[in-house]
Amino acid sequence: MVKNAMTADYLRSAYGGESMAHMRYLIWGEAAEKDKKPNIGRLFKAIAYAEWAHARNHFQExxxxxxxxxxxxxAVFGHTDTVENLQGAIDGELHEVEQMYPVFMEVAKFQNEKGAERSFHWAVEAEKIHAKMFKDAQDAAKQGKDMELGPVYVCSVCGHTTADNLPDKCPVCGAKQEKYQHFV
Amino acid sequence: MVKNAMTADYLRSAYGGESMAHMRYLIWGEAAEKDKKPNIGRLFKAIAYAEWAHARNHFQExxxxxxxxxxxxxAVFGHTDTVENLQGAIDGELHEVEQMYPVFMEVAKFQNEKGAERSFHWAVEAEKIHAKMFKDAQDAAKQGKDMELGPVYVCSVCGHTTADNLPDKCPVCGAKQEKYQHFV
Ligand SMILES: [Fe+2]
Ligand SMILES: [Fe+2]
Ligand SMILES: [Fe+2]
Ligand SMILES: [Fe+2]
Ligand SMILES: [Fe+2]
Ligand SMILES: [Fe+2]
Structure with a gap:
């Protein structure tokens, strides 16, 4: 449980950012389905679930x-076509990976807030993967195609996201295989 | 589509508030289920869905x-017992009903932003009902009981929320009966 005011501020800010990301991925996911790209729609929905896990963990701290x-x-705004929505998603993820979470983790470490540091760390590890997955989706969408996508697995504890193979245990938080949510 | 910067700011703020409300109601709903109050849990989940509709409408504008x-x-924070979580929910809804949405609607009207005014109006009509439903839930929880609750119906267009009887059409936005989502 967090004790310091500055780390608490950053947890609230991260909770707000994750809640808005969750919401826009649900919206953009529906739009991708309407755009006849069901795999990209499914990717948005799986990643929305990961953002839900991040928001819940921050709220819990x-x-x-x-x-x-x-x-x-x-937050990122705009709601046009799939390629542009994916650009918004990539921009948001990269901001979290390169700017927001490294700073929030540094402050949590400085203030000796172990729980917050863990919650930020779990989030950023997933965001790195999200940026990459959204980039793959955009490469396909730029050619007017849906992406190739096997099952997507999301750890309900930390939000770790992976495609194709269900891990034996979560490489980020150590949760058991049965903690993964499947998006098929 | 909104044109004025001030109304756009308020739409973004309302989107942030609705996204965070959606998220905390999902969290508090799970907590109420664990607390053996499945009807209160179901109420939280139905109302989380209404907040999703509000956020989506603001994002769309x-x-x-x-x-x-x-x-x-x-946003409201804190995550303790069902009675206190419901107090947080009541406080948040009343803030929206008494302060936030009346001001946002006044500004939208002043700036002649019809779409934003409608989106704010749809939200506040539901928030009035949410405040009352959460109060009923809290009355039961204060006596250590689950609430009495029939099916809950939420309009997927505007978020109108009602218990017991499925309306012929939505009294707020005029949507047809089949646009209601059922939480049974
Ligand atoms: Fe996240
Ligand atoms: Fe992400
Ligand atoms: Fe995990
Ligand atoms: Fe709302
Ligand atoms: Fe509400
Ligand atoms: Fe409605």
């Missing part, structure tokens, strides 16, 4: 920080 | 406002 707050959080 | 933004948005 804030368990005892009760009350109303105005939360400043980063 | 912002379709053409592409880019990254830092969004300031109100």
């Amino acid at each position: 804030l368990k005892e920080q009760k009350g109303d707050f105005t939360v400043p959080a980063g | 912002l379709k053409e406002q592409k880019g990254d933004f830092t969004v300031p948005a109100g």
